[in-house]
Amino acid sequence: MAGFGVPGRLAGGLRVVPHPAVMLVLEVGECRAVVDDGTGRRHRGSVVAGPGFGAGGAVRAWGSQVECVQVRLSPVVARAVLGVSPADVAGGMAVLDDLWGRDAARVREQLGEASSWQERFALTDALLARRWDARSPVDAEVARAWERIVAGRGLLRIGPLADELGWSRKRLWSRFHAQLGMPPKRAAQLVRFDHAAHRLVAGRGAARVAAESGYADQSHLHREVMAFTGLTPAAVAAEPFLTIDDTAWPGPDRTPARDPGPRSVSSRPGTADSRRRP
DSSP states (O other), X not given: OEEEEOSSBOTTOEEOOOOSSEEXXXXXXXXXXXXXXXXXXXXXXXXXXXXXXXXXSOOEEEOBSOEEEEEEEOHHHHHHHHSSOGGGGTTSEEEHHHHHTHHHHHHHHHHHHOSSHHHXXXXXXXXXXXXXXXXXXXXXXXXXXXXXXXXXXXXXXXXXXXXXXXXXXXXHHHHHHHHHSSOHHHHHHHHHHHHHHHHHHTTOOHHHHHHHTTOSSHHHHHHHHHXXXXXXXXXXXXXXXXXXXHHHSOSSOSOOSOOOOOOOOOOOSSXXXXXXXX
């Protein structure tokens, strides 16, 4: 869980970089962000975005004096917490007003009345706990497949993974896609890209990142980064939200079911402040 504040206007909009998690973005206060989904449609208010949202690099967020709390949820638990399956927002997004009705407005009002980020985090924790529905799990095999893909940083081969689970490859593809909104191979590509992107931000050269991240060569890395972001690897390394990601979301696993704790830090990519719970 992390808090973000935009002290001024996002000049030119902020590019949304795909991430292997379901993202819940809860707006705070009166100023509202606008998300251009790349198809000409613009969405206002709090949103839920599926894993890989922003692929292609055309999705941008706009706004001025915007504050929000962002929660990253593993696709395995997202339905139980949010009441919406990752498959329902696969690669896209939904406005929270459409999903939660009046509850979305009440949450926004409560967060706006909170006197500190710590209080906002506590309110968000309580909200997610109230909405938890243990009757909405995914298959144990699907959950295990997701955990293995994340632990392997996207480098696992799907055939051996299906054998490990005792399923056919076709059954794994079907169940995984139906419950998490993407086939296992796409999930592995997204997780691998996420780790590669953070290595680029850390200052490693593209050739080294390609070798460390399991790409065939530097050209393979270039093609995949372009497919996910519309940018070259060098340009991705300077993307604002990626450059503050380690501050907002520290640790080796960037797809936590919940990221608990209360400490506040700030960072400046030139456009946004980030506050997180450790």
